[in-house]
Each structure stands twice: as structure tokens, then as C-alpha cells.
Amino acid sequence: MLILFVLINPIEWCVAQESDSSKQEQQQKPPADQDCIKPPLPTQKNEHWMESFHHTVSNSVYQSALWFDNFFLEEGLEQETPKTTARIRLGWEPKARDWAEFDTRFRVKVRLPHFKDRVDLIFSDDDDNTQSSLPLESADTRKDLEDESFSAAVRYTHRRSKNRILESRIGISGGDIFFRVKHNRRFTWNEKNSFKIEPSVYYFLDDGLGAKLLLEYDYQMNKKTQLRINYSVRGSAEYSGLRWKHGAYYLHQLDQKSASITTIQAEGERNGERGFVIDKYRLSHRYRFNALRSWIFFEIEPFLEWPEKENYTTTPGIALRIEGFFSRG
Template sequence: MSGLTRCASLLLLALTFPGLAVSEESPQPLPDEQDAWLDDMQDNVSASIDATVRWFDSFFIDETQPLDEAAKAEARLRLGWEPRSRDLMEFESRFRVRVRLPNMKHQTDLIFSDYDEDEQGAGIKAARNEALDNRNRFSMALRFTAKKTEDLNISHRIGVGRKLQPYVKSEIRKTFGLSDISNLHLEGSVYYYTQDRFGSRLRAQYSYQFDDENMLRFDNNFYYRDKENDWIWQHSIHRYRQLDARTGLIYGLFVEGSSRPDYRAEEYLLSARWRRNAVREWLFFELEPFVLWRRDEDFKPSYGLAMRVEAYFGELN
């Protein structure tokens, strides 16, 4: 077992200890030594990230047009253990770093990650489509914002991904306010990878707000792959419920399928996710019991429990 996997195991086991329980009002205080260790780690990582991106941004300074805004960055690290009845050793680690570079022309972000955040797959690793997930284990891209308003965003990317293939991508996002409590969000993108060739993604998301604490969301995604000449489709419905300022519940049903050899479902996922901001403002813990049915397992139910910890460093806002 790798060092990162052992670290994930230790962090996730902390979820079972009563010492992590917190009140509704505020996180439970920790002993001074542990307080200092956590805070120093977060501060040091955030400071290191900020210093690096400011050094990188300095190469693009135009002395004739000085800017008041400084380069900033944020990073997210996620560790998880997702045992299920057919695989008890399902571990996962994910990271994403986003950098804002004000000295480059237009609004520019530099993104490093081991996954593509635009691929709207299932939250459970065992339920993700390997054709979409595994090929995106590392990505580095410059994202240029061509137009950004409250309900419209047009951007372009150039970078490497999918096993270090150079690629270009253009994306448009538009939100339509249907009423005071509902909206329709549409996304479309086209891209070209040097080996996978052309592809596209279409997304339609409908949201309905019951009240301040409850929301229903229906999501539809379609991915066209030129190399395989097929479509991967995903439909999901989620109910979001906010229990208090730091705790939320998400109930969901996710279905995924493909167009070859015919239009059919490949898997079903039923889950309930509990998410809690505890101990620190930048730490989040999750528990997600789930049931998974997959075609390659003859649609026999597989029961599991995902346990995750997520940490945020730096801040773009």
C-alpha cells in the first residue's frame, strides 16, 4: 500500500472517532499542539502556492499597464476509501490546483489536476466510466475567458491531458432563469486531442428550489467520442438538503449507458451523501452509503460505504 493510500486510510478512520463530533454552532476546539500543526500546515501550503504563482505571473508583467490584482491560487486535495461488497480495497486520491494570472491578456486561469472537472460522472469511483475517468488522470491547461457575465460564460483551453495528449477546447455555458425558484443551465463544448481526435459534450441541468434548505436537480450529459464513434449518456436526479450552516445531505439516483452496441444502460447507482465542514473551515468530511448495479456484474447489487476527507488551500476570492 502506497504512502498516500496509508495517509488516506488514517484520515478516514478519524471519521469514526467521537472526537471529531462538532456542535451545530462551531467546530469543536482541539488541543493546542494539534491546533498549531493543522493551522501551520494549511498556512504553509497556501503561502507556498501563492508564492509560486506570483513568481510565474511575474514573467507576464507589462510595466506600461500595471495591475492592482495579484496572482492567486487555490488547491483541493481529496482522499477517499470506498469499500463495497465486491471490492474492499477501493482507494482514491484526487487533486486540483487553479491559478489566476492577472498579468496575462484576458482573464486567464492555469489548471493542474488528475481529473477533468468538466466530466460529470458519478461521485463513487467504482461507478465512473473508465473510458472517461482513467484517461484524464493528469491535465494541465491554460483557460482563457472570452466572455463572462452573470448568466453566460465562454472560454477556451489549450493544454495536455488524457495521457499527455496536447489538446484544444472551447466551451459555452448559459443559464436561463425560468422563475424565481427554477432555472435551466446548458453547457456545450467541442475539443480536439491529437490521438483521440474530435469530441463534444452536451449538458442540460434543471434546478428547482423548494426553499432555503431544499433543492431538486435533474442532470443530463451526453459525450460524443470521434475515435470510438459512439455516445456515452448520463442521467441523474439529486435532492439537496441543508441541515445547518455546516452540514448537508444529498440523495441521488445515477444512470449511465452508451449507444453501442445499442442504446442501453450500463449501470445504476443509488446513494445518500452526508457532508460536514468540521474541525477547520477548510476541512470537509463525507460519508456516502451506496448501492451499485453494473452490467459487467450481471446487475447484482453491490453495497458500499464511501468515506472521504477534503482539504482546501489558498483562496482565489
């Protein structure tokens, strides 16, 4: 249902209140309280099919956001332009003993201008921490510890500055209603070192109260190379123990259109029924590049895994992904 909502334009409608002014003035200048959906951007007749597809998706997301934001438009105010972004990723991740591993992700974000750019609508089948960010030199390598599930949420930003963000989010994830508060604080010194602390508290109606903490240290070796180390831990009333993940990452900007990330990760559980357990080790090298169009990115990621369920047997694999970005506003 969500994909149809995103990819299909809503019905374009216009509700104008009659005024006592003359029809000539109405034809020359529309009334200020006229709530109209703007038409999509025109496309050229000889436009390449890839650009036509990009415009179609971008316009569809934008028109849906404009239609929704129009409900919150106060009478007498002009319609402002919302900011919309959509990210769609398709991937095939074959590995030893499992050649049918496919990965599809999408994320739609809408910023509503009539809430002073403090309110975002987010639709996703993945947590925003798992998505690769742009530009490439700041590619995010973190993976969330929670199970993948579709979520739809309204996010409100209480405070935003260069080194601090305080936000809250309410929505539905995996069929369960949740509420979350997250605080992101970064400390920087010597222009090369930075440390981030990101605590969050959340509550699910079915699973109860929970909390998560992310600690991250970044060392900027030079303009194109960064070393990153992070640690995350999560606990909730649903689990008897704590879920944790360690990671070390070497990020390198190759040129303006490509970058690579070498990763070493370990994840597991502690203080649970089995005590301290390591679920999996992982070593990977991800090569990401931009090709064909400015909005299309490709990834090639060979990796080695040592999962507990396979008695830590070496499991080689490779991930092949294509990702498209669609934005307007």
C-alpha cells in the same frame, strides 16, 4: 513532479534594475520596475500543526503563482496579487467484492492578474465538473463521462456574465494535447426554476474531434432544498457510439456546516457496436460536513450499485472522504 511543484516553495528571487536615483530614495521606496517575490505570510510559534500545514500549502501555491505571473509583468508596473486555490481529497470507497478502492484527487487553480483575470492555470487529476463546490448548498453532483487522467491546461475566459460563460482551454490530458471550447448558458424564471445548457467541442491530437452536451434543470423548493435533474451525452471520433448519463438529485442544506445529497444515476452507451447498453445504476446518499477547521470537510456516502459487469447484482458500498481547501490572494 506536479505535487513537488505545488508543495515546495520556488526559489525566492528579486531582480532590480539600477537607476540613476540616489540610494537613499531606493531604500525608502523600491523602484516600480522591481520584480520581487513577496515573502510568505508569517506563522505563529505556538500555532497548531493543522494551521501550520494549511499556511504552508497555501503559501507554497501562492508563491509559485506569483513567481510564474512575474514573467508576464510589464516593465514599470507594480506586482499585483494573483488568486490561488488548491483542493486535495483523500478517500476510501470499499464495496462488495472490492475493499481496496482508494480515491485521491487534487486540483490547483491559479488566476493571473496581469491577464485581466481572464487567464487561469489549472492542474488536476480530475475534470473540474467532478469536484464538489462551495458553499455546501450549491454542491456539484455531476460526474464527467471521460476517464480520469491528469491534466494541465491554460483556460481563457472570453465572456463572463451572470447567466453566461464562454471559455476555451488548451493543455495536456492523459499524455495527449487537447483544445476545448465550452459555452455555459443558464435561464431562470420565477426565482425557483432554472435551466442550463452547456455544449462543448474539443479536439485531441490522438483521439480526434469530439463534443459533449449537458442539460440541467433545477427547481428551488425552498431556501435549503433543491431538486436537480440533468442529462449529459458525449461522442467523439474515438468511439463508435455515444456515452450518456442521467441523474436526479435531492440537495438539502441541513445547517451552516452540513448538507446532504440523495442521488439516482444511470449511465451507459447508445448507437454503438452493442446498441443501447446500460453500464450501471447507482443509488447513494452523501452527507457532507465541516469540522475541526473551516477549510476541512468530511463526507460519508453509503451507496448501492448495479453494474453490468456483475450482471446487475446488487453491490453495496460506502465512501469515506476528507477534503482540504487552500487559498490565498
